[in-house]
Amino acid sequence: MPDSSPAPMRRRSLFKVAGLGAVGAAGLPFAAACSDIDSNEGSAQQTEGFDFLPEHKEWPLPAEPDLVGEPPNHPSAFTSYPEPIEAVTEVPSNSGTYEITVPFWGEAPSNDDPYFTALRDAWGGTTVNLRQADGNTYADTSVQWLNANEYGDGILLFSWMLGSHTNFPETVVNSFYDLTDILKGDISERWPLLAGLPTQSWAQSVWSTDPTDPETARLYGIPSTFSGGPGNALFTRVDLMEAASIAMPTTVEELLEACRTWSDDANGKWAFGSVDWILPQLFGLVGDEGWNWDEAQGKLIHDCEKPEFTEMLEFRRTLWDEKLIHPDAPTGTLDNGALQIAGTTLFSQENPVRWYEYTSKVKDGSATGAIVPVPPIAAKGRKPALKANTSVDGWTFLNKDLSKEQVEELLDVANWCSAPFGTKEYELLEYGVEGDHFEYDATGNPVHTEHGQKIVQAPVNLKQYSGKVQRFLTGLPEVVQAHFEFNASCQEYIVPGIFSGVRIEAPAVFKSANQVFNDQQNDIAFGRAELSTIPDIVATFMENGGEEARGFFTDVYKSLNEE
Numbered sequence: 001m002p003d004s005s006p007a008p009m010r011r012r013s014l015f016k017v018a019g020l021g022a023v024g025a026a027g028l029p030f031a032a033a034c035s036d037i038d039s040n041e042g043s044a045q046q047t048e049g050f051d052f053l054p055e056h057k058e059w060p061l062p063a064e065p066d067l068v069g070e071p072p073n074h075p076s077a078f079t080s081y082p083e084p085i086e087a088v089t090e091v092p093s094n095s096g097t098y099e100i101t102v103p104f105w106g107e108a109p110s111n112d113d114p115y116f117t118a119l120r121d122a123w124g125g126t127t128v129n130l131r132q133a134d135g136n137t138y139a140d141t142s143v144q145w146l147n148a149n150e151y152g153d154g155i156l157l158f159s160w161m162l163g164s165h166t167n168f169p170e171t172v173v174n175s176f177y178d179l180t181d182i183l184k185g186d187i188s189e190r191w192p193l194l195a196g197l198p199t200q201s202w203a204q205s206v207w208s209t210d211p212t213d214p215e216t217a218r219l220y221g222i223p224s225t226f227s228g229g230p231g232n233a234l235f236t237r238v239d240l241m242e243a244a245s246i247a248m249p250t251t252v253e254e255l256l257e258a259c260r261t262w263s264d265d266a267n268g269k270w271a272f273g274s275v276d277w278i279l280p281q282l283f284g285l286v287g288d289e290g291w292n293w294d295e296a297q298g299k300l301i302h303d304c305e306k307p308e309f310t311e312m313l314e315f316r317r318t319l320w321d322e323k324l325i326h327p328d329a330p331t332g333t334l335d336n337g338a339l340q341i342a343g344t345t346l347f348s349q350e351n352p353v354r355w356y357e358y359t360s361k362v363k364d365g366s367a368t369g370a371i372v373p374v375p376p377i378a379a380k381g382r383k384p385a386l387k388a389n390t391s392v393d394g395w396t397f398l399n400k401d402l403s404k405e406q407v408e409e410l411l412d413v414a415n416w417c418s419a420p421f422g423t424k425e426y427e428l429l430e431y432g433v434e435g436d437h438f439e440y441d442a443t444g445n446p447v448h449t450e451h452g453q454k455i456v457q458a459p460v461n462l463k464q465y466s467g468k469v470q471r472f473l474t475g476l477p478e479v480v481q482a483h484f485e486f487n488a489s490c491q492e493y494i495v496p497g498i499f500s501g502v503r504i505e506a507p508a509v510f511k512s513a514n515q516v517f518n519d520q521q522n523d524i525a526f527g528r529a530e531l532s533t534i535p536d537i538v539a540t541f542m543e544n545g546g547e548e549a550r551g552f553f554t555d556v557y558k559s560l561n562e563e
Contacts, residue, residue, distance in 0.1 A: 042507035045504075046502060053184065054197075056197075059192055081445045088419065101145065119462065123425075183411075200226060221395030224394045229487050233373035234347055236347050240262070250375070252377055255282075256318065269343075276525075285309060289504060317524060340371065360476065386495065420468045431448065436451060
């Protein structure tokens with residue numbers, strides 16, 4: 001992925017304008033031993049235009065992709081497996097032992113597995129033990145670990161987890177190692193793969209003691225892979241649709257009819273297990289941080305103030321009233337993947353990663369049929385709208401109590417982990433040891449064994465420890481081809497974010513109001529409250545934090561769009 005272009009000057013104005021009030025979080029000077037950042041009023045952190053990041057030096061890819069897209073929203077792809085090359089030709093000689101906290105979903109793999117031994121030997125002798133915690137509760141419990149400094153030598157946090165932290169900027173500057181002086185400038189001699197990461201990745205890993213003062217901005221995180229494009233989709237068991245003579249929906253109205261045709265509550269069949277977070281975009285509710293700029297009114301409008309919001313809740317309520325959604329959906333504990341494999345549900349909201357996993361299960365006989373994404377659809381004749389975040393997936397943060405030498409050793413590991421598809425490092429990290437964790441199939445593609453599925457494929461492990469030089473679509477060729485084509489079909493519907501170039505921490509009152517608002521939406525969707533209360537919950541939301549946040553987000557928006 002090429003280096004980012006210089007940030008336009010108007011992007012920087014946010015951090016030069018005096019008197020922005022809620023936009024800037026007050027803080028002590030960076031040199032203070034303990035910063036006190038009050039983000040209750042919200043803060044906006046620049047993620048462009050820094051002069052202290054690692055100097056970008058393109059790392060030559062080991063092979064040309066078979067399908068060339070337009071990264072990041074339309075990543076390129078490999079439908080064949082190239083002969084892997086060695087990316088790190090001079091392996092360091094290290095011997096430290098560290099513990100990194102990571103989330104997992106499912107059964108945690110043992111740190112004693114040969115997979116981890118092979119990684120240790122390959123990247124130079126450093127032992128990285130995983131402190132694995134339940135991914136379902138990880139975002140909330142990570143708050144406690146960080147407050148108590150009980151997360152080991154580092155912690156992996158996905159970007160979507162930051163909302164659980166009431167004052168994450170303060171946590172960053174007070175808890176994590178400041179990497180700036182180690183990583184600024186030309187780092188390509190020791191860490192050529194880290195130097196090859198997109199500059200946007202490093203820029204999004206910056207936090208400040210005072211976001212209104214550019215001089216306090218510092219680099220704290222090792223970025224995970226830089227991603228773009230449609231990150232989620234509505235998947236359907238296409239074989240079950242065909243068997244029931246149900247056509248692929250091309251509108252939300254057709255989707256509802258498909259739900260009605262498929263569902264049979266008396267016989268344990270429902271269209272959905274859950275649909276809460278994928279449904280808003282089907283109704284065009286894709287506001288950046290929930291907000292959209294309305295030219296006609298000359299102000300920011302929240303998604304909930306649009307008539308489409310009422311339509312969306314009415315749709316959810318219809319699913320419940322007509323028994324088109326699993327009766328246990330309100331618990332939020334359903335395994336939607338398992339339900340879809342069993343043929344209990346037809347549709348499932350998913351990350352496309354599951355497309356590959358499902359197809360693999362079909363190949364090994366543990367599942368039948370096939371899943372495919374429903375193409376972009378909308379309601380009432382409107383044009384579909386999709387959300388695509390161009391950002392890093394998350395970060396590995398290192399403990400501030402580490403020494404410089406220890407941090408450099410962990411960066412040696414990160415450099416090794418950044419090797420892209422087509423390298424021996426990537427093959428070992430993503431597939432494990434040949435003969436134990438994977439085998440080559442007849443076409444030369446690595447395929448996980450049953451042991452590899454358990455240890456390497458499903459868990460987070462160290463695959464998110466640092467980002468890849470470039471992200472590609474890889475894996476089962478037939479899925480790669482279909483995924484590439486699906487991404488291509490989505491490009492015209494992607495709605496750009498209005499807060500590009502800024503990482504925002506919303507005011508605390510807005511976060512609190514959002515939580516209550518989400519609970520109230522579920523009450524309506526699951527029949528615990530009447531549809532007639534929609535105007536009331538919207539009004540309450542705006543009174544209890546929405547209007548205050550409108551002012552905050554308006555300041556950010558106007559600062560970004562000053563001439």
